[in-house]
Amino acid sequence: MELSVLLPFIVNVIIGGLVLGFVYAIIALGYTMVYGVLQLINFAHSEVFITGAVVGFEVFRILQNSAMNGYLKLLIALVAAMIVSGLLNVLIERLAYRPLRGAPRLVPLITAIGVSLILQDTLRFLEGLQGRFDLTYTLPTGFADKFCATTSSCAPLGNFLRTIGVDVQLKDVILVIVALVSLGLLNYVVNRTRLGKAIRAVSQDRVTAGLMGIDSNLMISATFLIGGALGGVSGVLFGMKFGTINAYSGFDPGIIAFTAAVLGGIGSIPGAVLGGLLLGVIQNLIGVTNIFGNLLGLANLGTIDASYSKIGPFIVLVLILIFKPTGLLGKSNVEKV
Amino acid sequence: MTVANPAKPAVRRPLVKPDRTVWLVLFFVVTSILLLVSHETDVMKNLGALGDVLRNKVVEALVVSLFLANVLFAYLWKAANWAKLLVGIGSLLFVLPLAGQADTSLLDLSIQIMIFAALALGLNIVVGLAGLLDLGYVAFFAVGAYTWSIFGSPRFSEVLKYYGANAGSTGSGTLVIGLVLTAVAAGSMLYIRGMHGRVAPTTLSNLSFLLAGFGLLSGIILVGRSILVLASGSAEALANGINPGFFWLFLALSVMTAALVGVLIGLPVLKLKGDYLAIITLGLGEVIRVLANNLGLYTAGSQGITPIASASVPWFNSLAGALGFRPEQYYLLFLYVLVLIVIAVILLVNVRLDNSRIGRAWIAIRDDEIAAQAMGVPLMQTKLIAFATGASFAGVMGMIFAAKQTFISPESFNLLQSITVLSMVVLGGMGSFSGVILGAAVVTLLNLRILPGLGEASANVSWIPQEVNPANFNRFIFGSILVAMMLLRPEGLLPNARRTRELHHEDDQEDESADGNASGLKAGGDVYSAGLATTKEDDKTGGDR
Amino acid sequence: QTTIKIASISPLSGGQSNLGTQIRNGVQLAVNEYAAQFKKAGFNLQLVPYDDQADPATGTAAARKIAADNQILAVVGTLNSGVAIPASAALAPSNLVMVSPANTANQVTDRGLANMNRIVARDDSQGPAGANFITDTLKAKKVYVLNDKTAYGEGLAGEVEKALKAKGVTISGNEGTEEKSDFSSIVAKIKLTKPDAIYFGGIYNQIGVFIKQLRGAGIDTPVVGGDGLDSSELPVIIGKAGANNVYYTTVAAPLEALPAAKTFAANFQKTFNTPAQGFGAFGYDAAKVTLQGILDAARANGGKAPSRKQVLDTIRKGTYKGLLSGEVSFNSVGDRKAATLYVIKLTDGKAALETSLAVKPPKN
Amino acid sequence: MSHLSTHLTTAPTPAAAPDTTGTPMLALTDIHSYYDHIHALKGITLNAYEGEIVALIGGNGAGKTTTLRTVSGMMKPRTGTLSYLGEDVAGKPAHQTMQMGMSHVPEGRRIFAQLTVRENLEVGAYTITDKKLIEERVQEGFAYFPRLKERENQLGGTMSGGEQQMLAIARALMVNPRLLLLDEPSMGLSPLFVEAIFDIIVKLNKEHNTTVLLVEQNANMALAIAHRAYVLQTGEMKLSGKASDIAKDESVRKAYLGDE
């Protein structure tokens, strides 16, 4: 196979991985935020984000036949999902985690798993009432088309992409933009604002934060609100990107996203993004290893195909953590002796 | 004047337990009768309304649970020793098998409970005692299961056939080379290790160790491969797997393999802290499952391995036959007895380790790694022992599980299983042996009896609409129970005394900062936040370089 | 009035609960229909549904429980071959018959259990049927084979691969994937290797998403699958635009083609407020086989409730007509003697019969 | 006198005793506090008037820390009244009392390990919204402890014990509190800085009229700068009075000051 075919192939694989990675990244941030303040792996986050996806589905479904501008629909879907997922997350914290503040860390972890199971069946039930199980997104027209296929103003770019054989759909571009905006906002809030500093203080020592005049419960709620809202965004993007979701489809990406958060260094926002992107790309590259294996005549590589792509992230994680035990961008865990 | 006398031990009302011998025996008798009667169809027919009630699946599930509670009460209540013994032995060795004769599923259930109890005990060492969060524990279970299944099933002859057909240049020469390589590599590794005990390791010596490690690995692979090739002639003879008499050997082998895999997985990852470890073990658990799914030659991949043999013990079978068991129940009864013995051993090992130097080291590590190390506790070694011990319990139970199921496939070893075992540990009470066993019993009963019972009992109740039939809400109900139990008893059902002491500082005082209570305030000079903290990566401890 | 129960085993919770519930509901519908007949014969008929969560261990435990309930005379299930294999083994000692509405893996009946029957084709018929279709109708020379890494999907894809290879077709390899959402790397590979057809052994909720993304990338290559695609949800997931050039083999003719199926579908929708899918119809058929078998056995038993052994024997021997999927009778190991495999084609999301062919199990 | 630490001789002189006739700024009446079942405070009564430095001394485990924690709202007294600025604050969470102008340097310093030195200070100024004012205060803190300026961007957790102590004090001063609770501020500080700390306390008290509740093991020094003092023992108030009188009390000298 010549380079002219292989190059666009590999570029497509990488681009696919990056887009996937952005989805992971935002999901990962939901985990990271909560992990930051409570040192809790919030297993329920996968359902919080799928709830966002369900809300997005409903918005698109209801607005299906309206003549409304597609971007406006998306905006409504995003906002609605942010609100619902955010509030849901706050509610979960209030009811299921807050009473366990003093307990050993594994106790809220098990509670989180319980909440996750509850939400799965509840979501399935609610959609099941209307005879639905797999929810298929009806995207506004144009979203699923090739990027810059029609608009004359960007036709040159579209043409260029086509000539080099790169597939990008409009929804992918939208996804990346939404993701970048959310990331930027979050980064600003956490690192630049008073709220962010307070959240970080609470995440390290709730009692002392109280001595600084910070209401730690309020900050924890705020964190869950932000984390949930990010979950909502990621849910809509997830649904948009892959088309179909159901009440149970949050679990797998949830795990990978959390892996991404760990890979990047738990608690680090750029880390989560880097981790997400890396895992997205790696997952995709492992999926095509056999192509290269065959090309290079390496029979053993030829057997590494998509069936291994699920564990690719974990193997990378092991390798990286062995050399960098606190993740790629994780602050070294300072403990002075 | 003296210094104030602080920290009087918490004044707890001393629990004067009333003697409950009579109650215990009474309870035992009543529940045994209920259990036996409710599984005796003929008797039930003549019981009329009572029979109908007993036949109700929820009631049935409750009867089973109550009966099993005997053992718990015999453990918990204050009663004469003879009564405790009577109830314990009577329930487990007499009544339960008897009921199992009428209802085989009771045997299945009991075995499953004990398998999970052993898993929970193993994970308890890792998580509860040593404080290492392992979310991929089921991997060791899988290793044990496959270790036996590959050999104790037609798979083995498939493997041999494959090697017979693909021998390549492998032959007895390879065997010799392999053996020599193995011996040399192992020898060098031991030598280098010995050296490291005396002088500080250098980069060169570390590299040589690594190299020798590779040598060892290749040696073992060569030896294994040539043995398989040489043995391929007997593929036909082994069409149904190796002689079931090897079951006993493999019982030991599964322990060792799982422990070995525990060490191999542990070596690279046990340096990691807290949740980094959690997620990486989760990942490695998945890796093992995916490997099982992909290494079709050995594991039959997604098709699963079947039938899997169990030990054949003729005298046991005739005994069971004489006791009125049906032939198809022999192997379950056998596994039931086996699993009882194994779990007794595991429990004994647990208790003994806990009250020993190694048990103290585990807890010390859990409490404070740095201080533990500074007190002379070798971190890696102690953690590895915890990992390997926990893994070995899972390994042996994996093998028994495979024999019980007669079929295994990678699906049975997914992440959810690891999480389930973890929930048993936490639900029962981390660090408490009786607690985690109870946790395993409760969760297994819920999943295999009570929830299905709910589904069955409500299936034909006309006023419950299909959409909300409990049979469709197993996860929901299970999740709700998990959450409720955690909120009501965060320290677990039968908490470990040590844990209770800890938790009660905090537990009684709700939340700290907001309500103005003291839970976050540790006594002593703990300056740093309670985060995940420990050593700095750029300042590895001396020996790690 | 003696109570007679039949049980269903299928996943009622978790990611496959949609299909599992279809089976349960199909069985329920059949039970509802037969209740009157049983009443006349002096029996009170009930269904007890079990949830196996698509997990072999849970399924086996359920089977052992079912075996212990003497009122249960037959079992319909399961959805997954991986569960059916150990579950049927657990039922075998108590002579409890099991009729499968969905399990196509060869091993299900190859073990020769007396109690295991199925009303669906075997994968070694389905596979070659799919392969033949690919070579004969689609005229493909180069095929990309995928599977979902389950006992069913990988088994089926393996059969297809074997059959295709025998016909000298170039095979890209049999690639497994557990991925449910992101298929971009596989799509890229397909784009690169440009196969003439794609075979995917798996279930519609995964394959549907795959097809959607495949079509989204502008690839119109035909996609062929097995009975796992037999669901009205498939075109919904793919979306109208892409649901073209998709084919699958199944034992049930498309519901629209049969008048009986129309009433079934309507009843199903009315009773459960959700549309019937292929596996609902299979569940319904399998239940009818067991119920008719029980009635026959009772008749032979002089109107008294039959024993499990009697039911088991009766069912294995009987012939059942007028089912949604045609006539059912079993061979010596419980495979459906003569099944018709229908090849269905999706055009703009509409399922239509493409061809049909009669298949027979290897044994008789 | 010869056995006294040199600190006493070099201690800065406190401001003239403030007016102690009106209503106290802080008043604890018969306070009982518990840890779980441990009865740590058994009926403490204590007053602090605006502009006073009040020292609290006692042996290990006497309840000094507990008293401060109760005042700041880190823990809730089980019974008793606690009023601050005329308001009943018993059971008010810490973040609310802090917003009323209190500041607490806790036992064990409790630095935010993962925040930089500067961020620690900024979090200390959480209740202030004026950015310029925050910056001014940060610079003030740097002026008190130049070491902090040198290490502006070092993570709090990697600072040495004494450096952390400086940071904890500077952090508490960010809000320019009306009532300053100090729990063993000199612990872990080198002799030079012990002096500096006491200088700062006196300066704050003189210049800003800050009220100070001071817990110190370095009792000589504490008594030298305090106006009044209380002696705690096993959760009970043993003695109270003018600091200079307490310093002369024979039993106190014996029990706490190491005089034979």
Add this chain to the structure above:
Amino acid sequence: MIKTTVHPGPTAPASGGSILEVDALTKEFGGLTAVNSVTMHVPDRSIVSVIGPNGAGKTTFFNMITGIYAPTRGSIKLAGRELVGLRPDQVTEAGIARTFQNIRLFSSMTSEENIMVGRNSRLKSTFVDAVLRTRRFHESEHEAREAARIMLDFVGLSKWRNEIATNLPYGDQRKLEIARALATTPKLILLDEPAAGMNPRETEDLKALIRRIRDELGVTICLIEHDMRLVMTLSEYITVLDYGTKISEGLPHQVRNDPAVMEAYLGRGAAAGEYGKEEASQ
């Protein structure tokens, strides 16, 4: 019969030579040199102190000796054996024990159990012994318990034997840490600010305890302290660090009168010569 010898006792001969020899030890954190080429020799069976302003690198120095931090450069020899490169537990086994500036007791263990962990590295029983409950196991357990009893007695904490360690009063926790460290049978014990949080009276008691450790157990002592009264009256030799560098060393009166030390560390009061009044009378 089991003989529990926790310590060689005062009969062991004082060798006169150095037990610990630290050579040009350096630690850099990024751009910061926390300890800069410090050389120090600790005579056997002596009591020596390391003092210096806050952030001078004292704790870091201890951390390197005990293997918790890896030195950037330099060498550490205990009785002639190189320690650099050893893990903390190996250092402890070699014979150095320590306490921490911020108390680090095992929070879920009783005082007795804390000390038993300290004894761990000296026990002979293995995993297998524990499972099989061999004689060696029982002997080990007995030895550990005996060690705990002896050590609790030694530091005067017997009454706290079964109390959870972190419930002890602060001062007693410090003593418990010392007892735990002593249970490892060290040749050398490093104490990081043992008197912090103690009032003058309690400090006096501590001083006596430290002397007894040396005199009765024959353990060499190296301590960090800011309490000059304690340092000057207790130490036989003092090393002064500032900004990671050794700025002075010598006998207490020499150090006390060293202008560099006065300037950097002692401050105004030093000149008055108040410290170490007791020392003269010793």
